[in-house]
Amino acid sequence: xxxxWVLRGxxxxxxxxxxxxxWIVVGSNRSYIAVxxxxxxxxxxxxxxxxxxxxxxxxxxxxxxxxxxxxxVISVSLGFLLGxxxxxxxxxxxxxxxxxxxxxxxxxxxxxxxxGVGDVMRISIIxxxxxxxxxxxxxxxxxxxxxxxxxxxxxxxxxxxxxxxRVLLPAISPRVLAGMxxxxxxxxxxxxxxxxxxxSGGIGFFLFQSQQAFKLSxxxxxxxxxxxxxxxxxxxxxVVERRLLRWHASTRRD
Amino acid sequence: xxxxxxxxxxxxxxATRSAARRGAWTxxxxxxxVAVALWELVTRVWLTSNAQLAAPEDVVVALGRLxxxxxxxxxxxxxxxxxxxxxxxxxxxxxVVGVVIGSSTVVWHALRPTLDFLRSVPGIALMPxxxxxxxxxxxxxxxxxxxxxxxxxxxxxxxGVRAVDEMTLETARSFGxxxxxxxxxxxxxxxxxxxxxGLRIASSVxxxxxxxxxLLIGNPGLGNQIGLARSYGQFTDMYALIxxxxxxxxxxxxxxxxxERRFLRWHESQRGVRE
Numbered sequence: 170x171x172x173x174w175v176l177r178g179x180x181x182x183x184x185x186x187x188x189x190x191x192w193i194v195v196g197s198n199r200s201y202i203a204v205x206x207x208x209x210x211x212x213x214x215x216x217x218x219x220x221x222x223x224x225x226x227x228x229x230x231x232x233x234x235x236x237x238x239x240x241x242v243i244s245v246s247l248g249f250l251l252g253x254x255x256x257x258x259x260x261x262x263x264x265x266x267x268x269x270x271x272x273x274x275x276x277x278x279x280x281x282x283x284x285g286v287g288d289v290m291r292i293s294i295i296x297x298x299x300x301x302x303x304x305x306x307x308x309x310x311x312x313x314x315x316x317x318x319x320x321x322x323x324x325x326x327x328x329x330x331x332x333x334x335r336v337l338l339p340a341i342s343p344r345v346l347a348g349m350x351x352x353x354x355x356x357x358x359x360x361x362x363x364x365x366x367x368x369s370g371g372i373g374f375f376l377f378q379s380q381q382a383f384k385l386s387x388x389x390x391x392x393x394x395x396x397x398x399x400x401x402x403x404x405x406x407x408v409v410e411r412r413l414l415r416w417h418a419s420t421r422r423d
Numbered sequence: 424x425x426x427x428x429x430x431x432x433x434x435x436x437x438a439t440r441s442a443a444r445r446g447a448w449t450x451x452x453x454x455x456x457v458a459v460a461l462w463e464l465v466t467r468v469w470l471t472s473n474a475q476l477a478a479p480e481d482v483v484v485a486l487g488r489l490x491x492x493x494x495x496x497x498x499x500x501x502x503x504x505x506x507x508x509x510x511x512x513x514x515x516x517x518x519v520v521g522v523v524i525g526s527s528t529v530v531w532h533a534l535r536p537t538l539d540f541l542r543s544v545p546g547i548a549l550m551p552x553x554x555x556x557x558x559x560x561x562x563x564x565x566x567x568x569x570x571x572x573x574x575x576x577x578x579x580x581x582x583g584v585r586a587v588d589e590m591t592l593e594t595a596r597s598f599g600x601x602x603x604x605x606x607x608x609x610x611x612x613x614x615x616x617x618x619x620x621g622l623r624i625a626s627s628v629x630x631x632x633x634x635x636x637x638l639l640i641g642n643p644g645l646g647n648q649i650g651l652a653r654s655y656g657q658f659t660d661m662y663a664l665i666x667x668x669x670x671x672x673x674x675x676x677x678x679x680x681x682x683e684r685r686f687l688r689w690h691e692s693q694r695g696v697r698e
Contacts, residue, residue, distance in 0.1 A: 176528070176529075176532045179529055179532045179533050180532050180533065180535060180536050182533075183532075183533030183534065183536075183537075184533075184536045184537055187534075187537050200556075202552065202555050202556055256450055259446070259447050259450035259451060259454075260450040260451065260453050260454035260457070261454055262451070262454075263451035263454055263455065264451075264454045264455055264458045266673070267669055267673060268669070270627075270669050270672030270673040270676055271665060271666075271668055271669035271672055272630055272631040272633075272634035272635065272646075272668050272672060273631060273635075274631065274634060274635035274638055274639065274646070275634050275635075275638065275646065275649055275665050275668045275669075276665065277638070278638075278649060278650075278653045278661055278665065279662070279665065281653075282473070282475040282476065282658065283476075354543070354545065357545045357547075358545055358547050358631075358635070361545060361547045361548065362547060362635060362639060365547075365550075365639050366638075366639060373547075376548065376551055377551060379551075380551030380552075380554065380555060383555075385555075388551055388552070391548070392548045392549065392552065395544070395545055395547075395548035396540070396543075396544040396545075396548060398545075399543040399544050399545045400539075400540050400543045400544070402543070403539075403542075403543040404539075404543075
């Protein structure tokens with residue numbers, strides 16, 4: 170009915186039009202908080218090509234990457250550990266459910282007490298909070314393993330690492346990735362929150378500093394960077410997810 | 424790597440189900456006891472060197488004192504009010520916009536990139552902005568909640584509307600239902616499962632956003648109390664308030680799950696979960 174290329178065109182044109190409208194509206198807005206788009210972009214460029222790239226943007230990205238990767242590794246491993254014993258799961262799940270329900274930023278003060286103000290605190294809060302969705306999804310995945318497939322694995326004497334890497338991990342990967350997607354936005358949230366609450370560098374720190382000093386263009390530069398970061402991470406994640414799960418029914422074109 | 428988790432569906436037989444449930448309770452309780460014992464242990468070992476830690480019994484006592492104070496309830500109420508107003512606005516906006524967008528393939532495609540972008544903007548980035556605009560107020564809380572949840576609700580509603588069975592819609596049309604009737608009687612009910620999923624996610628995002636904004640930029644509410652307790656050095660109170668925010672989270676989560684189950688009992692089989 171609707172040609173795919175026509176719809177692509179609609180997407181492009183409409184998005185450009187929306188951007189143009191925002192450009193004009195913001196430019197003609199008299200609110201003190203609105204900075205004309207050209208100024209915004211100019212500041213964005215000058216800020217993030219200056220020292221701030223090294224003192225704020227890259228340290229933030231490093232914290233994000235370390236925390237996120239650690240969370241994935243730890244929570245998938247823990248998931249397998251808990252997956253081995255029903256009793257252990259029964260004992261752990263309610264506690265985990267409670268800890269998970271605490272709004273993550275409310276945990277920050279505890280991490281400040283325990284780890285002080287440093288990268289250890291900022292990374293460990295990301296690890297701690299991002300681990301739950303992945304862990305719970307890993308457990309769900311392990312709980313849904315296809316009985317026939319597991320029987321076949323046994324009959325073919327597939328065991329050890331082969332079993333782990335060629336049967337179990339691929340089988341639960343759609344679940345794990347779903348958890349990882351939830352965790353990705355949590356990671357960004359906690360990164361910025363921890364930098365706003367206590368830090369001497371980072372995108373969140375820069376954002377807060379600029380606001381405190383009423384440097385509106387700089388503040389917008391940070392907002393735009395965070396927006397782009399969120400978007401790029403999401404799109405990148407979708408691309409990776411689709412590649413990894415090409416074999417899986419949920420991603421196949423019907 | 425020997426044990427494989429067995430399918431839960433193939434779990435206990437009906438005769439033993441209540442026994443199994445009792446077992447689950449016992450283990451769950453055991454888990455909490457162990458967790459509290461660990462907490463106790465940590466504070467026993469490090470309390471002398473770190474005065475900012477607090478033992479569980481002290482925190483419970485602090486919580487007992489807090490619940491008799493008016494401020495505690497007033498501030499919790501403020502957080503809940505922001506949650507309710509924000510979520511309500513977001514839901515209304517999300518459903519209306521979602522139905523409009525979902526009804527047309529062209530409009531859906533025209534707005535999708537923008538929606539995808541806005542959806543992935545971390546709302547926390549806008550906190551300093553709201554602070555400049557409105558100061559630490561309920562309004563700022565509500566704005567951040569709406570921004571943090573409305574895109575998901577729009578997209579969920581859109582998915583729901585687009586998943587409406589064409590045949591049902593045609594049937595309604597041939598029975599002479601007008602556009603409004605079709606939307607209210609056919610489109611909305613059948614997109615309800617998607618909406619419920621969106622609402623469940625939105626509800627937990629909303630409470631997270633509210634507490635975060637209160638803690639980070641001082642909007643009035645429970646989160647702000649946590650921040651104040653911390654800066655006054657009342658660490659026992661701080662832990663008690665953090666526990667309270669956890670209880671709030673659990674209650675809201677249980678509430679939305681219960682609602683979903685109650686209203687969608689008839690729809691359980693074809694519940695669509697996207698993200």
